[in-house]
Amino acid sequence: MRGWGNTLKLVVLLLVVWQLMAWFVGDVALRxxxxxxVFTAKLVATPVFWGHFAETAQAFGMALLLAVAIGLSLGFLLGLNRFASEVLEPLLVAVYSIPKITLYPILLLSFGLGIASKVAFGTIHGVIPITLFTLGAVRAVRPVFIKTGRVMGLGTGHMIATILLPAAMPEIFTGLRVGFSLTLIGTLLGEMFASQRGLGFLLMNAIGLHNVDLIMALTFLLVLFAGSASSLLLYLNRRLYERA
Amino acid sequence: MTQAGGGILKRAALWRIALLVVAVGGLELLCLTGRIDRLTMQPPHRILVDMVALLAGGQLNTAIAKTLGNAALAFVIAMVVGVTVAVVLHYFRSLRHTLDPLFATYYAIPMFAFYPLLIVLFGLGDTPQIFIGAMLAVVAVIVNTLNGLDRIPRVLLKTARVNQLSAWETATQVMLPCATPYILTGAKLAVAYSLIGIIGAEFIMSTGGMGYEISFAYTNFDNAKMYPLILLILAVSIAINTLLARWEKVLMARRGLS
Incomplete structure (x- = not known):
């Protein structure tokens, strides 16, 4: 298992760099x-933290659910319709590359200052990669599979469930993996910019109070969660590709 | 066959334009009839008029210059550091294998979570913003440059060795030119990422720049300023991305890669 060895080496390397930087910069800015x-362990024991955590988790969960549902259905719809995908794909790619944070005030004005705008912001981050990857995957399914399905008289639902989904699974999963990360980033960004609850808000609050302990602990937790979730998804993704 | 394909593409482009026109027209209608009230959104033609007025008035010039200047600086830093690191990693295989998992999960990490730390470290000036922009962009450059270096034909490297080029000469005269199309792909991503990094950071907390102006206008319900600014940023980033994508296509086609 060379992969695990490398991950372990990387973790050790990052810890060493962190420690050296902390020594170099000093107590004012880093821990x-x-x-x-130690501070993270203390933080995790307080009920206040779990309140904010629950808020973030709820917003992220809803945003992810929406992004996956909309992204998959849009992806299959466009993947099965060549012309519609020619029309819409460049638009999606253009929207994918813009700094979406500029759209946040518009969302705040239309959804109000609360969980709805956070969910909407997370969703628009995640939905486009899921759509684009699904679209590409469905379009790349070997035509002979689809022809076989048609010869056997499968309806659209059956065709998706028994042929397209299994054949395109590895790439669709790649889209879901990227969508997962971007939805999380979107949700947190939303909380950082304008929100009264959630981990992103807690982080912004900590800067206002110059609470370095809290900033470090929250950054550590967020990076730990995002990093390990994404590594796990990447591992599953590689398994899928190997099987295919 | 190609002609039919071209026809479809042209028809798709027409449909795309029609779709955009209908969408903007629909927004205009909703705004004018009052379905969307003025506090939520200005009618699109108003936004355009306001944008022209703002640009002509020149009161935004400092903010625009600051944001684009910082983004350009972040982009240059990311390119220089990224290409250098990629060449070094290409030599040191074991270090590269150690860092591979980091590159694979890098874009899953919410980079903006580091922004508060950077403010504490560097103060609330331009530095933390440029740092975030460069940090976001650099890994895209590294990964794509490595990808290009991996594809250099063996024979070119052997030729370099036969001609007794030094490591520096091999890197600058053989490896980098050969990997240019892939580096350009990295550069395209780096432009987008440095803009996202700078504007995002300005948005969250800063003292100037386009992102700051938008967030300032938002807190003051100054829609006459906010919407034109948003439109401007979207237009600038889409224009830059489209231009780079065109250029990349031309380069790739010249090498017969597309």
């Missing part, structure tokens, strides 16, 4: 890994 872990 050492050990101090951060």
């Amino acid at each position: 050492t890994p050990l101090q951060t872990v």
Whole structure:
């Protein structure tokens, strides 16, 4: 298992760099890994943290659900309709590359200052990669599979469930993996910019109070969660490709 | 066959334009009839008029210059650091394998979570914003440059060795020119990422720039300023991305890669 060895080496390397930076920069701006872990353990024991955590988790969960549902259906719809995908794909790619944070005030004005605008913001981050990857995957399914399905008289629902989905699974999963990360980033960004609850808000609040312990602990938790979730998804993704 | 394909593409482009026109027209109608009230959104033609007025008035010039200047700086730093790191990693295989998992999960990490730390470290000036922009962009450059370096034909490297080029000469005269199309793909992503990084950071907390102006206008319900600014940023980033994509296509086609 060379992959695990490399991950372990990387973690050790990052910890060493962190420790050296903490020594170099000093106590004003950084904490050492050990101090951060100790403070994180304390933070996780407080009920206030779990309140904000629940808010973020709820917003993220809803945003992810919406992004996956809309992205998959749009992806299949466009993947099965060549012309519609020619029309819409360049638009999606253009929207994918813009700094979406500029759209946040518009969402705030239309959804109000609450969980709805956070969910909407997370969703628009995640939905486009899922759509684009699904679209590409469905279009790349070997035509002979689709012809076989048609010869056997499968309806659209059956065709998707028994032929398209299994054949395109690895790439669709790649889209879901990217969508997962971007939805999380979108949700947190939304909380950082304008929100009264959630981990992103807690982080912004900590800057206002110059609470370095809290900033470090929250950054550590967020990076830990995002990193390990994405590594797990990447591992599953590679398994899918190997099987295919 | 190609002619039919071209016809479809042309028809698709027409449909796309029609779709955009209908969408903007629909928004205009909703705004004018009052379905969307003025506090939520201005009618599109108003936004355009306001944008022209703002640009002509020149009161935004400092903000625009600051944002684009910082984004350009972040982009240059990311390119220089990214290409250098990629060449070095290409030599040191084991270090590269160690860093591979980092590159694979890098864009899953909410980079903006580091922004508060950077403010504490560097103060609330331009530095933390440029840092975030460069940090977001650099890995796209590294990964794509490595991808290009991996595809250099063996024979070119052997030729370099036969001609007794030094490591520096091999890198600058053989490896980098050969990997240019892939580096350009990285550059395209780097432009988008440095803009996203700079504007996002300005948005969250800063003292100037386009992102700051938008968030300032938002907190003051100054829609006459906010919407034109948003439109401007979208137009600028889409224009830059389209131009780079065109250029990339031309380069790829010249090498017979597309």
